[in-house]
Amino acid sequence: MKWIHTADWHLGKIVHGRHMTEDQRNILFHSFLQIVDEERPDAVIIAGDLYDRAVPPVEAVDLLDEMWRELVLNRGIPVVAIAGNHDSAERLEYSSKLLRQVGLHIVGKLDPTSGPLDVAGVPFYPIPFLEPARVRHILGIDSIRTHHDALEAVIEAYGTIEKDAVTIGHSFVAGGLETDSERQLSVGTAGQVAKGLYEPFSYTALGHLHNRDAIQSERIAYSGSLMKYSFSEVNHEKSVDILEWNGQWTRRRRALTPERDMRQLTGTLNELLAPTFYQQQQTDDYLKIVLTDDTALHDPMAKLRTVYPNILHLELELLRRQEQTSTFERETLERQSVEEVYLQFFEAVHDCTAPDAVKQMIEEGDV
Structure with missing residues (x-):
């Protein structure tokens, strides 16, 4: 049996004010479906966060509907999808009982009495x-307070789990690597679950963390997000996982290729606008630009956008250093006594060390 694991599509996502739906359409139709056609899997598994918010824009709903048509109706591939923390469980599960008849299994709300789904002879939870x-x-268990408690209780409610069973989940496994584009589940560690809870399953396909290398395990894996959704992910590679059964589950990755990458460029304004530099660049990528000039610049964004039209964030290193200095000075000032502040003020105004007489006056409060 062969299946594809993907997650965190976040359809309808807005990044730095830019709607990403058309980019998502491009990567789904030109990269994801190409992988599906080449691999010819027995199932596609989507581990939550299909949408970016509970009430997604119409364009995102239409895009997901088109993907269901391509996978389930046109290719006859069963799909199992669960709700993530960004999805509305009730909205996602609309007409799910009817859709199940054609091979589209959408699980939005928890139903521990339903048992596993049989897909090509493999039990999926x-x-x-x-x-x-x-x-x-x-479940009627008053002691459930954390996400770990909830998952532990749900798995116990399943009873005996088949040895070859696979689970699909949307959770934050303790120790996983986060990015800036995930929504925090709760304050502190209450949103985390222990990796050991998934021990009863032969394999666990997860969503929520956008880094495909968020945890290191042979039997538990995040597929990572469909695309880069923050500049903390510029060094990530996005992909889907291909799982095959050969006495045990083996995993390999297939890269997802976007039309526009998300990258960071660093340099002076003149360096980045030099033809010898930008002619070697993919100039229509989504960019964060960090300018390292030591002097003030007049409207650098307008000048940069003549070459790089899709700048999402511009950072001036000079201002950042000034802000860091200002923050340091403010924090230092808050720690100083009134006498120390007066003394520093005198020395700054007179550009010399305060004489002993002035120091004595400050100490005695005569200023």
């Missing part, structure tokens, strides 16, 4: 994003 308060109500 789809566990959508678990809100502790909701799980506490559904």
Whole structure:
């Protein structure tokens, strides 16, 4: 049996004010579906956060509908998708019982009594994003307070789990590497779950963390997000996982190729506008530009956009250093006594060390 693991599509995502839906359409239709056609999997698994928000824009809903048509109707590939913390469980699960008849299995709300889904002879346990308060109500267990408690209780409610069973989840495994584009599940560590909870399953396909290397495990993996959604991900490679059964699950990756990459460029204004430099660049990528000039610049964004039209963020290193200096000075000032502040003021105004007489006056409060 062969299946594809993907997650965190975040359809309808806005990054630095830029709507990403057309970029998402491009990567799904020209990269993801190409992988699907070449691999010819028995199933596609999507581990949550199909949308970026509970009420997605119409364009995002239409895009997901088109993907269901391409995968389930046109190619006859069963799909199992769960709700993530960005999705509305109720909206996502609309008409799910009807859609299941054609091979589209959408699990938005928790139903621990439903048991596993049989896909090509493999039992899949789809566990959508678990809100502790909701799980506490559904299972009637008052001691559930954290995401770890909720997941532990749900897995126990399943009873005996088949040895070759696979689970699909949307959670933050403790120790996983975060990025700037994930929404925090709760304050502190209450949103984390221990990796050992997934031990009963032969393989665990996860969503939530956008870094495909968020954890290192042979049997537990994040696929990573569909695209780069923050500049903390510029060094990430985006891909889907291909799982095959050969006595055990083996995993390999297939790269997803966007039309526009997300990158950072650093240099002076003149360096970045030099033809010898930008002619070697993919200038229509989504860019964060850090300017290292030591002097003030007049409207650098307008000048840069004549060459790089898709700048999403511009940072002036000079201002950043000034802000860091200002913050340091303010924090230092807050730690100083009134006498020390007066003394520094005198020395700054007179450009010399305060004489002993002035120091004595300051200490005695005669200024």
